[in-house]
Amino acid sequence: xxxxxxxxxxxxxxxxxxxxxxxxxxxxxxxxxxxxxxxxxxxxxxxxxxxxxxxxxxxxxxxxxxxxxxxxxxxxxxxxxxxxxxxxxxxxxxxxxxxxxxxxxxxxxxxxxxxxxxxxxxxxxxxxxxxxxxxxxxxxxxxxxxxxxxxxxxxxxxxxxxxxxxxxxxxxxxxxxxxxxxxxxxxxxxxxxxxxxxxxxxxxxxxxxxxxxxxxxxxxxxxxxxxxxxxxxxxxxxxxxxxxxxxxxxxxxxxxxxxxxxxxxxxxxxxxxxxxxxxxxxxxxxxxxxxxxxxxxxxxxxxxxxxxxxxxxxxxxxxxxxxxxxxxxxxxxxxxxxxxxxxxxxxxxxxxxxxxxxxxxxxxxxxxxxxxxxxxxxxxxxxxxxxxxxxxxxxxxxxxxxxxxxxxxxx
Ligand SMILES: *[C@@H]1O[C@H](CO)[C@@H](O)[C@H](O)[C@H]1NC(C)=O
Ligand SMILES: *[C@@H]1O[C@H](CO)[C@@H](O)[C@H](O)[C@H]1NC(C)=O
Ligand SMILES: *[C@@H]1O[C@H](CO)[C@@H](O)[C@H](O)[C@H]1NC(C)=O
Ligand SMILES: *[C@@H]1O[C@H](CO)[C@@H](O)[C@H](O)[C@H]1NC(C)=O
Numbered sequence: 001x002x003x004x005x006x007x008x009x010x011x012x013x014x015x016x017x018x019x020x021x022x023x024x025x026x027x028x029x030x031x032x033x034x035x036x037x038x039x040x041x042x043x044x045x046x047x048x049x050x051x052x053x054x055x056x057x058x059x060x061x062x063x064x065x066x067x068x069x070x071x072x073x074x075x076x077x078x079x080x081x082x083x084x085x086x087x088x089x090x091x092x093x094x095x096x097x098x099x100x101x102x103x104x105x106x107x108x109x110x111x112x113x114x115x116x117x118x119x120x121x122x123x124x125x126x127x128x129x130x131x132x133x134x135x136x137x138x139x140x141x142x143x144x145x146x147x148x149x150x151x152x153x154x155x156x157x158x159x160x161x162x163x164x165x166x167x168x169x170x171x172x173x174x175x176x177x178x179x180x181x182x183x184x185x186x187x188x189x190x191x192x193x194x195x196x197x198x199x200x201x202x203x204x205x206x207x208x209x210x211x212x213x214x215x216x217x218x219x220x221x222x223x224x225x226x227x228x229x230x231x232x233x234x235x236x237x238x239x240x241x242x243x244x245x246x247x248x249x250x251x252x253x254x255x256x257x258x259x260x261x262x263x264x265x266x267x268x269x270x271x272x273x274x275x276x277x278x279x280x281x282x283x284x285x286x287x288x289x290x291x292x293x294x295x296x297x298x299x300x301x302x303x304x305x306x307x308x309x310x311x312x313x314x315x316x317x318x319x320x321x322x323x324x325x326x327x328x329x330x331x332x333x334x335x336x337x338x339x340x341x342x343x344x345x346x347x348x349x350x351x352x353x354x355x356x357x358x359x360x361x362x363x364x365x366x367x368x369x370x371x372x373x374x375x376x377x378x379x380x381x382x383x384x385x386x387x388x389x390x391x392x393x394x395x396x397x398x399x400x401x402x403x404x405x406x407x408x409x410x411x
Contacts, residue, residue: 035357035397054207056233056243057266064206064266066095071110073152073170073178075268077275079282080224081308082322084161084186087279088306089114089129091169093176094149096265098239104147107131110174112152116167120180123166129154134303136261137293143254144239146261153306161188181276184223187325191361194325195223202228202285202368202404206267218274224324225278228404229285229334229368231301234263259290264300282307283331284318285368285404298335313351319344321351328360330398332367338385345388352396363398370403378406 057064068074073091080087093110097103112131115123130153136146152169159165164184170177187193199222204210217225237243237260238251251258271280288301302317312321318333330351338344355363369378371386393401 035399054205054209056205056207056236057211057270059241059262059266061266063211063270066265066269071150071171071174071176073176074149074272075265075304076169076178076181076272077268077305078183078277078279079306079308080186080279080322080324081155081157082311082320084188084323084325085159086155086157086308086311087159087183087185088153088155088308089167089169090151090153090304090306091178092149092151092265092268092304093171096146096149096262098146098262099144102145102147104133104135105150107133107150110150110152110176111171112154112169113172113177114154114156114167114169115172115177116156116165118160118163118165120166120182123168123180125156127154127156132303134299135292136259136290136299138239138256138258139293140255143256143258146239148261148300148303149265151303155306159185161185183277183279186224186279186323189323189326189359191326191358194327197222198224198226198324200226200228200366200402203230203407205230205233206263206270210270214271214274222278225275225280226329226366226402227280227282228366228402229283230287230404231282231285232263232267233287234261234267234300235259235287235290237263257291259292259300261300264304268304281322281329281331283366283368284333284335286335289335314347315343319347323360326360327362327364328355330363330365332365332389334367334369334382334385338388340388345392348389348392352392355396362400363396364400364402365393365398366402368403369405371401373406375406381405 066074071093073093076091078087078089094105110131112129114127117124131150133148133150138145162185164182166180166182168178168180186195197220199217199220201213201217204227235257238258239260241260244251282305284298284301289297290300291297292299298318307317307320308322309317309320314320316336318336319331321328321330333344336344369382371382
């Protein structure tokens with residue numbers, strides 16, 4: 001197994017990881033996988049000039065402002081299902097609420113409809129999906145509660161591989177439909193069939209450095225984006241919207257590690273120009289735990305993104321798998337049980353056993369915290385996960401492991 005971790009330490013609190021793999025250019029049927037290895041690794045020295053001080057975008061930044069009216073869709077995104085013939089479209093309608101005695105919106109009050117097709121006009125197909133809201137509640141004096149807008153997820157099925165589709169989403173009965181967007185499906189799975197470019201990023205945040213990372217990513221025209229944990233860093237804020245530079249030393253005087261959930265909405269708006277067009281696949285990091293009332297965790301992460309969990313036989317938003325051309329991606333949860341006796345491990349055994357390397361020769365696994373690193377702040381943090389799962393991944397000849405979490409480069 002080759003463990004690859006490429007992390008750009010732009011800042012201490014929001015480490016960036018960016019890895020653009022030009023897979024199609026390089027990977028053809030004849031290129032060996034690690035099943036044929038081992039091979040000599042290549043070292044690229046770290047550019048110290050990348051260190052800097054990250055400053056969050058303020059809520060007044062034009063890219064973070066709500067621009068829709070009434071129940072028109074915003075924060076539109078595309079995610080892949082488990083196979084090329086299906087994708088998820090997600091969006092949000094209505095305003096979030098934060099404060100005292102908030103009244104959650106009724107998710108049933110706005111329909112979840114996508115009109116789509118290979119032609120911009122007419123959009124000949126219709127798909128319907130489900131809607132939900134989530135609450136982030138802090139039962140402590142002085143802390144504010146949050147209730148999300150209505151989050152919609154619709155799965156499109158029966159799609160052709162490597163094909164451009166146009167779509168608009170919303171509720172046609174209000175009427176409140178979005179503009180027309182487009183995405184391209186993944187190529188069919190096979191040993192000579194790959195997406196052109198895959199962007200891999202972790203520890204993204206919503207800082208000015210995030211904007212240059214995303215600009216760089218867009219200019220490289222990816223077909224797919226993987227976000228390997230640590231999304232918005234909403235947990236660097238108190239519920240009153242006051243931020244902090246440092247995660248571990250944040251707010252020693254507060255009864256719970258607070259979050260400011262509107263940061264998620266800002267992030268969704270900022271990302272829309274990219275992810276309404278290019279599918280994004282997210283796996284959770286430690287910053288998504290976001291504990292709240294009754295020890296509930298991962299509420300924003302689990303509600304806001306669509307995951308091909310059911311399609312890949314997982315019962316959890318915290319781990320799943322999917323194919324992108326001749327690559328089988330396994331997205332593992334480092335903040336949920338990974339014990340040999342647990343659900344995730346059992347699911348992983350089944351998922352690996354089902355991989356047919358004649359169909360997906362490349363097997364890529366990702367999770368947020370690396371198993372191998374010498375970075376002081378996170379040293380051996382994921383050791384228990386390694387002890388449980390490493391042998392299983394070895395036994396199936398995983399080609400590449402991608403991680404985030406630490407602001408250093410290893411490979
Ligand atoms: C990160 O952003 C800051 C401004 O907020 C800038 O000074 C610094 O150069 C940026 N770092 C990188 C690596 O682009
Ligand atoms: C927030 O929700 C919790 C749990 O329902 C409740 O105990 C608390 O009073 C609420 N706080 C505010 C400020 O509304
Ligand atoms: C938020 O709460 C903290 C702690 O009580 C306080 O120091 C800070 O000034 C508050 N910020 C705002 C914007 O009210
Ligand atoms: C794997 O895929 C190949 C090519 O489609 C097929 O011939 C073979 O039967 C598959 N193997 C299994 C075990 O399903």
